[in-house]
Amino acid sequence: MKKLIAIFLMMSLFSVSCNKSDRGSSSKQDAQGVPVIGDHENNIVPGPPIPTPTNSNLPALALSFDTNITLVSFTAAQEEKYNKAIEIVKLVVATEKFKNDVVNFTYNGQKAFIDNKSRTNQQIYQTILDAAETLKPIKNNTMDLEVQLYYAANTVVGYTNGGTRRIWVNTKFFNSFKENSVAGNLFHEWLHKLGYTHSSSSTPTRPYSVPYAVGYMMGNIGKNFL
Amino acid sequence: MKKLVIILTLLTSLMAQASIDEATMKSTEATSGEIKTSRSCFKELEILGCRHPREDLDQFRSCMRNVYSSLSPSCQKMVTQLYGRRN
Numbered sequence: 603m604k605k606l607i608a609i610f611l612m613m614s615l616f617s618v619s620c621n622k623s624d625r626g627s628s629s630k631q632d633a634q635g636v637p638v639i640g641d642h643e644n645n646i647v648p649g650p651p652i653p654t655p656t657n658s659n660l661p662a663l664a665l666s667f668d669t670n671i672t673l674v675s676f677t678a679a680q681e682e683k684y685n686k687a688i689e690i691v692k693l694v695v696a697t698e699k700f701k702n703d704v705v706n707f708t709y710n711g712q713k714a715f716i717d718n719k720s721r722t723n724q725q726i727y728q729t730i731l732d733a734a735e736t737l738k739p740i741k742n743n744t745m746d747l748e749v750q751l752y753y754a755a756n757t758v759v760g761y762t763n764g765g766t767r768r769i770w771v772n773t774k775f776f777n778s779f780k781e782n783s784v785a786g787n788l789f790h791e792w793l794h795k796l797g798y799t800h801s802s803s804s805t806p807t808r809p810y811s812v813p814y815a816v817g818y819m820m821g822n823i824g825k826n827f828l
Numbered sequence: 829m830k831k832l833v834i835i836l837t838l839l840t841s842l843m844a845q846a847s848i849d850e851a852t853m854k855s856t857e858a859t860s861g862e863i864k865t866s867r868s869c870f871k872e873l874e875i876l877g878c879r880h881p882r883e884d885l886d887q888f889r890s891c892m893r894n895v896y897s898s899l900s901p902s903c904q905k906m907v908t909q910l911y912g913r914r915n
């Protein structure tokens with residue numbers, strides 16, 4: 603029993619150390635953050651025939667998607683950068699490509715994400731547009747978050763947990779990321795707030811989980827808006 | 829002892845919800861070529877009267893369709909990919 607308690611105490615200490623870098627003031631704005639995934643996607647549509655774009659079947663909620671993000675511990679310059687990333691999130695959600703990428707996502711020949719909470723791709727897309735965070739499950743079509751910066755000399759890009767609307771972003775990565783990658787990270791962390799999870803270890807299927815795969819889509823489509 | 833077990837259980841469930849995202853994933857960092865291509869496309873659109881979507885998404889969407897045939901092939905590709913095809 604003593605051993606058990608000792609193990610739990612060590613784990614608790616770890617958890618506390620992950621959350622201790624609260625500092626600075628808060629300002630109301632948008633946020634993003636992200637552990638960003640893959641760069642192998644090409645933004646150019648292959649094949650010669652280029653049809654004329656038309657009004658697509660994009661749902662109204664994709665065009666009205668909004669953000670309500672409080673930034674904590676940001677300098678003015680960091681704030682400006684994060685706000686650009688937040689803009690990118692909205693611009694990407696308002697594209698046909700984002701909808702198509704989510705709805706048509708496949709893993710292993712199946713139109714489905716890993717760790718999909720038994721939801722179809724279309725249902726997952728709808729939960730994104732609804733934006734009902736598990737902590738306050740109101741479908742308000744708005745990404746509600748707090749983002750706090752901290753610095754740690756490790757490989758953690760960011761983290762969060764289920765008991766808070768806050769996400770933490772490591773400036774070690776944030777400072778060097780372009781805004782589209784910050785947007786990808788922000789979206790990844792926010793998808794956790796919608797209840798989507800992924801393996802804590804780097805498994806072969808983890809990139810196909812909702813936070814990783816959709817965060818990756820966000821980062822890649824976001825390249826168009828830099 | 830019971831209290832301790834409850835506390836430990838709570839701690840465990842909190843930790844189970846924690847999500848720590850490591851920088852082991854590939855980056856989505858854009859190349860300077862990608863940035864140049866998209867910026868020049870939005871510049872083309874702006875010259876043709878289409879404001880950037882971050883300024884006015886509705887105006888951009890209808891404007892982009894109207895000027896589509898005047899866009900360079902690479903810009904046509906970009907907007908087609910982002911905003912859809914004729915059904």
Ligand SMILES: [Zn+2]
Pocket residue numbers: 790791794800813847848849
């Ligand atoms: Zn994650």
